[in-house]
Amino acid sequence: MRKILIVGGGYAGFYTAWTLEKKLRRGEAEVTLVDPRPYLTYQPFLPEVVAGSVEARHAAVSLRRHLRRTRIVAGMVTAIDHEHRVVTVRPADGDIVELGYDFVVVTAGAVTRTLPVPGVGERAIGLKHVEEAVAIRDTLLTAFDRAATLPPGPLRAKLLTVTFVGGGFSGVEGFGELLSLATALLRRYPELRRDELRFHLVEASGRILPEVTDRPGRWVVRSLERRGARVHLGTQVVSAAGGHVVLSSGEEFDSELIVWTTGNGANPVTGRHTDLPVDERGLIVVRPDLQVGTQAEPVPGAWAAGDDAAVPDLASPVPGARTVPNAQHAYRQGKLLARNIVATLRGRRPKEYVHRSLGTVATLGIGRGIFQYRRLVITGLPAWLLHRGYHVLAVPTWERKIRVLALWLTAALFGRDILSLASVQHPRQAFVAGGEPAVLAAKEPS
Structure with a gap:
C-alpha cells in the first residue's frame, strides 16, 4: 500500500x-x-x-x-x-x-511569533493552545482572590492590571472576552472597585484587526475604551521584566498578567x-x-x-x-x-483551491461582537450571535457541537462558571506540604 x-x-x-x-x-x-x-x-x-x-x-x-x-x-x-x-x-x-x-x-x-523583549519569555503567556487559555483564565481569577485580601496599594494595582500585546484577531478577541469576565467578576468581589481594574491592549501598528476595514476597526477601539480599557496604537512593549511593563510611548506600569499575541511565525x-x-x-x-x-x-x-x-x-x-x-x-x-x-x-487531475471569504466575525465579550462581509458591517448582539452560530456549526464533529451548545444553554440559565483550578498546575503541592493549605499555589504565572 x-x-x-x-x-x-x-x-x-x-x-x-x-x-x-x-x-x-x-x-x-x-x-x-x-x-x-x-x-x-x-x-x-x-x-x-x-x-x-x-x-x-x-x-x-x-x-x-x-x-x-x-x-x-x-x-x-x-x-x-x-x-x-x-x-x-x-x-x-x-x-x-x-x-x-x-x-x-x-x-x-x-508558532507564536516572539520578539527579544526583556521579561517576555519569563512572564508572558501565549494564546494558541488550550493550556494557555486555561492559564490566562486561572491567573486572572487567582489575582482577584489575592487582590481582595489586600489594602489598596502597588501590589493590589498590579494584580488587577492585564496587558495584551498584539491587536490581531486572537489578541482582540481574547482581550474583549477577558475584559467581559473581569467586569462580571466585580459583582462577586465587593472589596474591589471598577476603577481599580486596568486593561491595556498594545499594538505596534496604527490600527487593530487588520482583517476588517478601517471604520469597523475604529469602532472596536471605541467600544473597548467605553468599557474602561486602554488601547495603545503605534506602541511597542520595550520591557516586561518582573512584570513591569515599559512602553515605547514612555508609559510604565506593573501587570500581573501579560498575554503575547503578536501574530504567527x-x-x-x-x-x-x-x-x-x-x-x-x-x-x-x-x-x-x-x-x-x-x-x-x-x-x-x-x-x-x-x-x-x-x-x-x-x-x-x-x-x-x-x-x-x-x-x-x-x-x-x-x-x-x-x-x-x-x-x-487514481490517475485524475487535482483541483485548484478557490474560496471566497464568508466574512469576518469576532467576539468582544458576551453580547458584543463585530461582523463584516464586504461593505456590510454588523456590530453588537447580532454579530455576537452570528459568531456563536457560525462556530458551533464549524467546530469538528457533532459530539463537540452538542457539548458546546449544551454548555452555552446552561450558562444562559445559571451564568458563567468563575471557579479557578489554578492548583491543578501544581498537583503535588498539597501532598508534599503534608495537607497544609496551598493558598498561593498559582502565585507565579505559568
Whole structure:
C-alpha cells in the first residue's frame, strides 16, 4: 500500500486525515498522522475558554476518537527529508525514529511569533493552545482572590492590571472576552472597585484587526475604551521584566498578567529543517492545487496546507495574494488536499483551491461582537450571535457541537462558571506540604 504521512494534527491536518478515511478504498493507502498533542485545538474557541464560556476540553477534538483508520504517532517532527522520503520524529519518550512515506502532507501550522523583549519569555503567556487559555483564565481569577485580601496599594494595582500585546484577531478577541469576565467578576468581589481594574491592549501598528476595514476597526477601539480599557496604537512593549511593563510611548506600569499575541511565525520544521521549497517567510511554496512547488517545478509526492503553507489566493483580485492563516481556509484546504491526493492515486487531475471569504466575525465579550462581509458591517448582539452560530456549526464533529451548545444553554440559565483550578498546575503541592493549605499555589504565572 502507498503510505501517506501527515505532519501536524491541526485543523488542516485533521481534515485531511478525516477526509482521506472517507475517500480511500480499503487497502488503497495507509495514513499516518504525527503530532505531539493527541487532539486538535479549535482555536476560534480559545477566547471563550479564557472567559469560561466554553469548557477547555470542548475546544479540543480527540484525534484517536475520531480518526479510527489513521495511525496516530505522538511525537514532534524535527526534520523532513523529501529527497529520501523520510521524516525524523522525536517522541515524548524513547529514541528518535524515522518514518518513511510515499506522500507527505505538511500541515504543521505556525508558532507564536516572539520578539527579544526583556521579561517576555519569563512572564508572558501565549494564546494558541488550550493550556494557555486555561492559564490566562486561572491567573486572572487567582489575582482577584489575592487582590481582595489586600489594602489598596502597588501590589493590589498590579494584580488587577492585564496587558495584551498584539491587536490581531486572537489578541482582540481574547482581550474583549477577558475584559467581559473581569467586569462580571466585580459583582462577586465587593472589596474591589471598577476603577481599580486596568486593561491595556498594545499594538505596534496604527490600527487593530487588520482583517476588517478601517471604520469597523475604529469602532472596536471605541467600544473597548467605553468599557474602561486602554488601547495603545503605534506602541511597542520595550520591557516586561518582573512584570513591569515599559512602553515605547514612555508609559510604565506593573501587570500581573501579560498575554503575547503578536501574530504567527514560521514553524521551525518548515522554516529551517526541510529540503522542501520555502519562501522568504519560511512558508512552504505550494501551487493552487496544494501540491508543493510551482507550476513550472512541482515537487512530486509533497503537499501542504494551512498556516505553514503559502497558498495562492485565486479568489483575490490582488496578483500574487496568499490566503490568510485562519480556520476558514485551513478547513477547506484540508478537505480539498485529501481529495486531490485520492485523485492523484487514481490517475485524475487535482483541483485548484478557490474560496471566497464568508466574512469576518469576532467576539468582544458576551453580547458584543463585530461582523463584516464586504461593505456590510454588523456590530453588537447580532454579530455576537452570528459568531456563536457560525462556530458551533464549524467546530469538528457533532459530539463537540452538542457539548458546546449544551454548555452555552446552561450558562444562559445559571451564568458563567468563575471557579479557578489554578492548583491543578501544581498537583503535588498539597501532598508534599503534608495537607497544609496551598493558598498561593498559582502565585507565579505559568
